[in-house]
Amino acid sequence: MSLIQITDLTFAYDGSWDNVFDHASLQLDTSWRLGLVGRNGRGKTTLLRLLMGEYEYAGTISASVAFDYFPFPVSRPERDAMEVVESLLPETESWEIYRELSALEVDPEVLFRPFFSLSNGEQTKLLLAVLFLRPNRFLLLDEPTNHLDLEGRQVVSRYLSRKQGFILVSHDRAFLDGCVDHILSINKQNFDLQQGNFSSWWENKQRRDQWERAENERLRRDIARLDAAARRTAAWSDKAEAAKFGTGCGDRGFVGHRAAKVMKRAKAAENRRREAAEEKSALLKNIDQAPPLKLHPLAHPKQRLVEADRLAADYGLGPVCAPVSFSLMQGDRLALTGRNGTGKSSLLKLVCGQEIPHTGTLALASGLVVSVAPQDPSFLRGDLTCFAADSGIDETLFKTILRKLDFSRAQFEKDMAGYSAGQKKKVLLARSLCQSAHLYVWDEPLNYIDLFSRIQLEQLILEYQPTMLLVEHDRSFLDAVATRTIYLERP
Incomplete structure (x- = not known):
């Protein structure tokens, strides 16, 4: 057994007026499968970067193992995946690589394709296999589920449950329950370390x-x-x-x-x-409050809002999924699931009126008002006031919702370009919650979103029962809110 010892850790980003960590101390065992949780902006990724030695800090961090961080960039991704793996693992036998890929349910054929041509899920699994084949390493896995579909998450969770020696940042409750044996929560004022999985930690909390x-x-x-x-x-x-x-x-x-x-x-x-x-x-200061959210969906004179008949996205090389037919009625919360690359996001874009090449037909109720929360928040720049004005939403309501989603008032003065990925996603969700609509279309709304906000959103949907079409890979969330699920299959 060896230890990672963090003593009196103090750190703040340049130009920031508050510390991310203030005289924090912690002791971790390198054999643990540790789940790291906490609200967006609490410093989960920052802690991993500090362990990697990327920032200057006060205090001490000592460990007898080297750290590897996921995700990491791949140089020359035009090479075959096997060449990439061999450059990262020059002393590893090929049978070991095949063994790890088998455990991750990856077809060995991917090794002989250009790395850049692999799906995000295949790249994630391949790079995880590489990291676990490196000797005497403690792995820092920063939200590996973001590019995994529902089935991929289950496979990777089982894979990690057979490993040891890692810190895993994830907000997927079912994923954490399947593979960790300790939980470390970054709270408002301290670290909370407990043995067990997410469910036991949540019950204790x-x-x-x-x-x-x-x-x-x-x-x-x-x-x-x-x-x-x-x-x-x-x-x-x-x-x-x-x-x-x-x-x-x-x-x-x-x-x-x-x-x-x-x-x-x-x-x-x-x-x-x-x-x-x-x-x-001294009480209540460390409790993460999650005030209830509100929504004001519109009622449409027609019950059937969307009608799809043998619909499939087709970018010129044939349909990306088997044709799908469905009706979306008022009050439905329809979740599209399936493997990565089966066109789930493309179908959402079609419903939102974007010009996407496709086969089959799609009919929308006349006068349908749609509110959209897109998948990618990276375009966000500038201040919240201008964003609210450009979006045609009430600024006061918008910022009130963000406050309920754990934004501090100091965040309101910052450029959105400097927000964490989770904070950017909350901006897009808050905009959607400000809009009264017949239909809410959310594309992977929970990517990077913390556990507390996920539960807030679940409670909101169950209380206000909006009509929704969504893509999401969080099994616990889908089990709670979806009234129907359609699985998209490859053609």
Whole structure:
């Protein structure tokens, strides 16, 4: 057993007025399969980059193993995948490569194709195999699920469950449950490290948060009772003090002694009130609040909003998926699933009115208002105020939703180009939530989105029951919100 020791770690980005980590300490075992969770912007990727030695920091990080980071760039991707693998693993036997690919359910044929021609999922699996074949390495896996379809996530989760020695950043609850044995949560004020999978950590967190809320309420009532008692005691004290010097008092010494006792009790009550207030102030600061979101979907005069008949995207080399037919009725939440490259996003774009080459027919209800949350947020630049104006949405409502999605007010002053990928996705989702529409089309809305916000979105959809067409690979989310699922198959 060897350890990764983090001591008194303090780090802030250049130009930032607040620390990402402030005197944080942590000890990790290099044999663990560690899931790293936390809200967007908390520093998950930053922690991995610090372990890689990419930033200067205060404090110490010591480890007896070398770190490898995923994802990493591949030089000369025009080479065959086997050449890429051999350049990264010059001393590895070919049978070892085939063994890892078999465990990842990758056809060995991909090794003899140009690396750039592989799907994102195939590239992800191939590079994971490379990393796990390197000796004496501790792996830092930063959201490897983002380019994996539902089946691919299940395969990779099983693969990782048979490995050891990695930190995995992921927001997919089912994926984490399948492959980790410890959870590290980056909270508002500290690290929380627990043995177990995501579900056991979440249950413990809910229990702890519930206790803190109950304790907070008890102390609030205690402070109110002590305040009332202090006011009564003050009134008695004033009355007794006046009686010492008023008329008709036979024993000023006795009255003074009684007043002193009253004052002593008042001081003790005040001390107790102060202690309770200090104890109360220490609570709730580390609880991640997830206030409920709101949505105002429109009702359409027709029940059938979308009708697809033998529809398939076709970019000139034949349909990318087997033709699919479906009707989307008001109240439906239809999820398109299938392997990468089967045209799921293309079908969404067709429904949104984009010119995509296709076969078959697609009919939309007249006057249909569609709200879109696209897959790729990388185009976002500039400030939120201009973005809201350009999108034709109410700025106050837009920023209120972002606050509920855990944006700090300081983020409102920053250029969106500097946001994390998860924060950019939240901007696109918040814009969609500001729009009243008959149909909400969301393309992989949960990519990079933290666990707390995923649960917020689940609760929103279940409460307001909007009509939706979506592509998503988070099994827990789909199980919760989708009313129907259509699996797209290769032709």
